[in-house]
Amino acid sequence: MPCPRRHTPTHTDGRPLKITFGEMREMGLRGVLVYCHCGHHIAVNADCWPDGMRLSDLDPHFVSAGCGNRGAEVRPSFESGKPPQFASSIRKEATK
Numbered sequence: 001m002p003c004p005r006r007h008t009p010t011h012t013d014g015r016p017l018k019i020t021f022g023e024m025r026e027m028g029l030r031g032v033l034v035y036c037h038c039g040h041h042i043a044v045n046a047d048c049w050p051d052g053m054r055l056s057d058l059d060p061h062f063v064s065a066g067c068g069n070r071g072a073e074v075r076p077s078f079e080s081g082k083p084p085q086f087a088s089s090i091r092k093e094a095t096k
């Protein structure tokens, strides 16, 4: 059975593959931004994830502190050259 290659590589569930944390660190970026569909987003230090892991591997694992839904959009933080402000304590959103 032929196995045609696609232009865009995807996960087995069809989600597009994002870059790896290693590739992101090669770009000089140290953190990611995690966005939920409700508008809640946090900045997270990416140092704890291995180089071979993809940002898209993390998407399904985040639970929004805003709405409690699982599944988020993980994107490289292009401002993460600065020391991350929210890396050590991911706070629950107190005010809304």
Ligand SMILES: [Zn+2]
Pocket (backbone or CB within 6 Å): 036, 037, 038, 039, 040, 064, 065, 066, 067, 068, 069
């Ligand atoms: Zn949410």
